[in-house]
Amino acid sequence: MTARTVIRNEWRLLVADRPLRIALGLFALLLVYALANGVVWTRFQERTVEAAQAGNVERAQGLARELADIENGAEPASRFSDPRLPNVLGGARGHHTAVLTPGPLTALTVGQSDLLPYYYDVNIYTNESSFQQNGEVESPLNLMVGRFDLAFVVVYLLPLLVLALSFNVLSEEREQGTLALTLSQPVSARGVVAAKLAFRALLVVGMVLAVSLAGILVAGGFAAPGRVLLWCAAVVAYALFWFVLAAWVNSLRRSSAWNATVLVGAWLVLVVVLPAAINIAAGLLHPLPSRVQMVTAQRDASNEAVNQRSELLARYLEDHPKMAEGVVADEPGLGALAWAATDAVNRRLEEVTAEHDARRAEQIALVRRYRFLSPALLAQEVLIDAAGTGDARFAAFQSQVRAFAEQWREFFVPAILASEQMDASVLSRVPQFRLAGEASGDVARRAGVPLAALGGLLVLVGAAAGVGLGRVRGAH
Numbered sequence: 255m256t257a258r259t260v261i262r263n264e265w266r267l268l269v270a271d272r273p274l275r276i277a278l279g280l281f282a283l284l285l286v287y288a289l290a291n292g293v294v295w296t297r298f299q300e301r302t303v304e305a306a307q308a309g310n311v312e313r314a315q316g317l318a319r320e321l322a323d324i325e326n327g328a329e330p331a332s333r334f335s336d337p338r339l340p341n342v343l344g345g346a347r348g349h350h351t352a353v354l355t356p357g358p359l360t361a362l363t364v365g366q367s368d369l370l371p372y373y374y375d376v377n378i379y380t381n382e383s384s385f386q387q388n389g390e391v392e393s394p395l396n397l398m399v400g401r402f403d404l405a406f407v408v409v410y411l412l413p414l415l416v417l418a419l420s421f422n423v424l425s426e427e428r429e430q431g432t433l434a435l436t437l438s439q440p441v442s443a444r445g446v447v448a449a450k451l452a453f454r455a456l457l458v459v460g461m462v463l464a465v466s467l468a469g470i471l472v473a474g475g476f477a478a479p480g481r482v483l484l485w486c487a488a489v490v491a492y493a494l495f496w497f498v499l500a501a502w503v504n505s506l507r508r509s510s511a512w513n514a515t516v517l518v519g520a521w522l523v524l525v526v527v528l529p530a531a532i533n534i535a536a537g538l539l540h541p542l543p544s545r546v547q548m549v550t551a552q553r554d555a556s557n558e559a560v561n562q563r564s565e566l567l568a569r570y571l572e573d574h575p576k577m578a579e580g581v582v583a584d585e586p587g588l589g590a591l592a593w594a595a596t597d598a599v600n601r602r603l604e605e606v607t608a609e610h611d612a613r614r615a616e617q618i619a620l621v622r623r624y625r626f627l628s629p630a631l632l633a634q635e636v637l638i639d640a641a642g643t644g645d646a647r648f649a650a651f652q653s654q655v656r657a658f659a660e661q662w663r664e665f666f667v668p669a670i671l672a673s674e675q676m677d678a679s680v681l682s683r684v685p686q687f688r689l690a691g692e693a694s695g696d697v698a699r700r701a702g703v704p705l706a707a708l709g710g711l712l713v714l715v716g717a718a719a720g721v722g723l724g725r726v727r728g729a730h
Contacts, residue, residue, distance in 0.1 A: 459494075
């Protein structure tokens with residue numbers, strides 16, 4: 255009996271098994287639906303990004319026309335919205351929207367892209383509260399359970415299909431009395447199980463990869479081949495882990511019912527219980543400060559700053575001597591006083607946010623420390639990183655926005671302190687946000703650790719299955 259004979263026999267059994275055909279058909283439909291859901295979300299993000307970028311252009315053109323009209327003798331609509339004032343031109347009226355374009359494989363893995371903001375309106379008043387509160391209004395149900403995407407199907411549902419296909423790959427033959435006959439031929443139990451599982455793996459993994467590659471083609475993700483390879487490697491390694499786990503359980507020579515119970519229990523523990531327990535432990539051991547604390551700190555700092563504007567201005571100019579040119583010390587303008595108060599509020603918010611970020615970093619460190627206990631966490635981390643929808647890409651984007659906000663302030667604040675007026679010629683010099691993409695090497699290094707750990711688990715369980723199956727004889 256050759257491997258080809260076993261695979262041919264497996265195909266006949268599949269064709270004759272109606273419930274199994276229905277299960278595979280349902281799984282294929284779920285894959286297609288998950289991909290369609292991810293494509294819809296990606297298209298929504300792309301439209302939002304395009305609208306934000308178009309808004310930047312239209313806003314600049316509108317301000318240029320208004321400034322030109324004022325230079326020709328027209329009066330501004332209001333002195334509080336006069337674009338010649340640097341605190342107006344650099345404020346909400348002239349803000350610039352910094353955007354993060356969807357990741358290369360967002361259609362496959364929504365990841366954190368529906369939770370974390372992918373655009374920020376930057377102006378001179380942008381502070382830490384802007385980064386905490388910015389975002390889309392989203393369905394609470396979606397935020398609670400996550401979007402149904404391909405990563406969800408792979409991490410949660412793929413193991414169940416694998417276990418349904420392989421829980422009795424050896425025990426069924428023993429229970430039907432055909433195992434002794436099969437092993438009386440020049441084959442081993444290890445070879446028979448390997449051939450059976452190879453057929454099932456080709457079928458299941460082939461379905462997932464086919465739908466994934468179709469989604470990548472639709473989304474144009476082949477421009478990032480390294481990410482595509484990471485995605486495919488994670489899918490293959492994760493699926494094979496569950497196949498070899500089923501092989502190891504079958505090698506224990508128990509009944510099919512016992513195998514099914516143990517394997518479902520393993521899925522429940524490794525995919526559901528352990529990740530949830532790790533997340534709960536992170537929240538309990540390193541709780542995040544309440545958002546109310548930030549709101550209260552902002553209000554208190556604002557009230558205090560209003561009463562001490564002159565002192566704050568003197569302190570600000572002392573800390574920023576380059577911006578002191580043009581400021582009249584005895585009679586500072588209202589804009590300078592207002593900016594001093596704004597800067598004091600921003601400093602207080604940075605202190606509160608620093609505590610929040612430190613707690614968040616501790617939570618992430620704890621999850622990363624114990625992620626090796628769950629192959630589901632390892633696979634999900636690789637899939638999200640490969641798609642460009644994980645914490646790392648959003649953190650890099652937020653860091654770039656912070657740097658851009660500082661650049662924006664450095665451009666407008668000196669004019670505010672000097673009570674200067676702006677004209678249309680200044681618009682060409684206003685800072686523009688340009689997103690710096692992630693280097694492929696950084697993504698590979700970040701995803702390499704969990705992928706290697708997943709591969710290590712696969713080899714370890716596979717070795718145990720090989721040893722156990724090597725002990726199986728026809729008499730068993």
